[in-house]
Structures are given as structure tokens and as C-alpha cells.
Amino acid sequence: MTSDEFVESVRDDNDTALSRLGSSKSLYAATGGELEPDEVLHAAADAEHAAAETFADWAADEGTDTPAGAAFADAADQEREHYETVLGELDEHEPSDAVSAMQASLRDLDTTVERAGGMVGRILATEKSKEQYTGFFTGQADPMTASIFRDLKGDLEGQLDAARDLLETVCEDEDDWHDAKAAADGAIQAAYDEYTEQLESMGVNPKPVC
Numbered sequence: 001m002t003s004d005e006f007v008e009s010v011r012d013d014n015d016t017a018l019s020r021l022g023s024s025k026s027l028y029a030a031t032g033g034e035l036e037p038d039e040v041l042h043a044a045a046d047a048e049h050a051a052a053e054t055f056a057d058w059a060a061d062e063g064t065d066t067p068a069g070a071a072f073a074d075a076a077d078q079e080r081e082h083y084e085t086v087l088g089e090l091d092e093h094e095p096s097d098a099v100s101a102m103q104a105s106l107r108d109l110d111t112t113v114e115r116a117g118g119m120v121g122r123i124l125a126t127e128k129s130k131e132q133y134t135g136f137f138t139g140q141a142d143p144m145t146a147s148i149f150r151d152l153k154g155d156l157e158g159q160l161d162a163a164r165d166l167l168e169t170v171c172e173d174e175d176d177w178h179d180a181k182a183a184a185d186g187a188i189q190a191a192y193d194e195y196t197e198q199l200e201s202m203g204v205n206p207k208p209v210c
Contacts, residue, residue, distance in 0.1 A: 001177045003164035010120055010184045017192035020206065022128035027136055029198035029206075030129070037145075040136055042093060044149070045086045047129070049095040050103045051122070052079035057107070058115050067169050068112045071162045075119070078159065082152050089145055101194035105187050112170050117180025119163040121187030123156050130156065 001009075011018065020026075030047075031039040055076035062069035087093055099107070102125060106118045130153035137146035171177050199206040 001171075001174075003167040006117075006167055006177060006181065006184075007120060007124075007160070007164065010117075010181065010188070011124060014121075014124070014185060014188045014192075017188050018124060018128055021125055021188075021191060021195060022131055024132065024135070025199060025204065025206065026129060026195060027132050028202075028204065029195050032198070033202055035136075037137070037140060037142070038090065040133065041086060041090050041145075044133055045083060045090065045093045046096045047100065047126075048079055048083035048086055050099045051126075052076050052083055054103055054106050055079060062112060062115075066112075068116065068166055071166045072115070072119075074162065075159055078155055082155070085148060085152065089148070100191065102187050102191040105190035109183055111179065113176045113179050114183040116163060116166045116170055117183035118187045120160065120167070120180075121184035123160050123163065124184075125188050125191045127153060127156055 027040060027043070028035060030043040053076075055072045059069045059073035059076055062072060064070055064073050102122060106115075106122060109115045109118045130149050133149035134146050134153065137143075137149065167177075167180060171180055196206040
């Protein structure tokens with residue numbers, strides 16, 4: 001398997017979950033139904049902060065003199081920059097002690113192969129949330145903030161390229177690709193399960209109404 005085939009396989013096998021994570025209901029779930037600009041920004045800041053912490057922990061564990069450690073350290077630096085960017089739109093923010101189900105899933109990954117796969121899953125899910133942040137602020141007639149989230153989504157392309165390169169480096173056989181795929185699927189599924197539970201707890205049907 002190539003890394004490009006891997007990414008497409010993850011996208012295809014999680015198409016329904018990713019599609020629903022990319023729906024307008026995702027922000028409603030993330031904010032507990034409080035669809036106000038500050039609440040949306042706080043949710044975004046929490047997500048960026050948690051991602052930076054996860055990647056930093058992975059980098060420290062792997063060692064920055066390894067390909068994986070270097071890739072994770074770069075991702076952590078970029079997520080810290082994203083966090084600071086979102087903070088610039090808020091008067092104040094205290095990062096939540098709670099982490100999302102997806103981040104909890106990622107932090108349970110122990111091997112380099114699993115972490116490389118998990119990184120892909122996180123990126124594909126996060127692309128969807130960035131689209132919703134962009135759409136939300138566009139709808140709020142706030143093109144400046146919408147543009148910020150559009151730029152943050154653009155940065156994920158570089159992270160995905162780095163994850164592809166890392167997968168090519170660390171996956172030596174079919175079992176490695178399988179383990180990486182399970183980690184990627186697990187990250188997306190954790191995000192989707194949490195999304196579903198949050199909406200159902202508020203009496204909202206998580207499935208699209210046709």
C-alpha cells in the first residue's frame with residue numbers, strides 16, 4: 001500500500017462519519033447548542049490547544065531526532081500557532097481540562113505506526129470542522145474571521161503531506177499499514193461517536209433529514 005492509497009482508504013471507509021462531522025450540526029454539538037461567535041471561538045481554541053499538547057507529547061516520547069518525532073514536533077508547533085491565532089480573536093480563554101474523545105483516542109496510541117495513522121485520522125476529521133468554522137463566520141458576515149479558519153484548514157494540507165511521508169517511512173509491512181489504518185479509523189470514529197452522543201443528549205437527531 002502507498003500512503004496516498006492509505007489516505008483514500010481512510011476517507012472512503014469513513015465517508016458517512018466524515019460527512020456528518022462536516023455538517024452544520026457539528027458546531028452545534030461542539031458548543032453545546034450555544035452558537036454564538038465567542039462560544040464557537042472557545043471551542044476552536046480548545047481543539048487547537050488539545051492537538052498541540054497531543055503532538056508535543058508524541059514528539060517528546062519519540063525523540064525529535066527521529067522522523068516521527070520531528071514530524072510530531074512540527075505539528076505541535078503549528079497547532080500552537082493555530083491556538084495563538086484563535087486566541088487573538090478572543091478577549092480571554094482558559095483551555096479546558098477536558099479533552100475530546102478524538103484526542104483521548106489519539107493519546108492512547110503507543111506505537112509510531114499507530115500515531116502516524118492517528119495523525120491522518122485527526123487531520124481528515126479536523127478538515128471538516130475547519131470548513132464549519134469558516135462557514136459559520138461567513139454566515140455571521142465576518143469575512144476576516146472566516147478567512148482565518150480557511151487559512152488554518154490550508155495548513156492541514158502540509159500536515160497531511162508530513163503524515164504521508166511518515167507512513168512511508170515507518171510502515172514496513174502489511175501489518176503496519178493495518179495498524180495505522182485502525183488508528184486512523186479509531187480517531188474518526190471517536191469524534192463521530194462523541195458528536196452523535198452530544199446531539200442526542202440535546203434531543204437532536206444526528207442523522208441528516210432527507
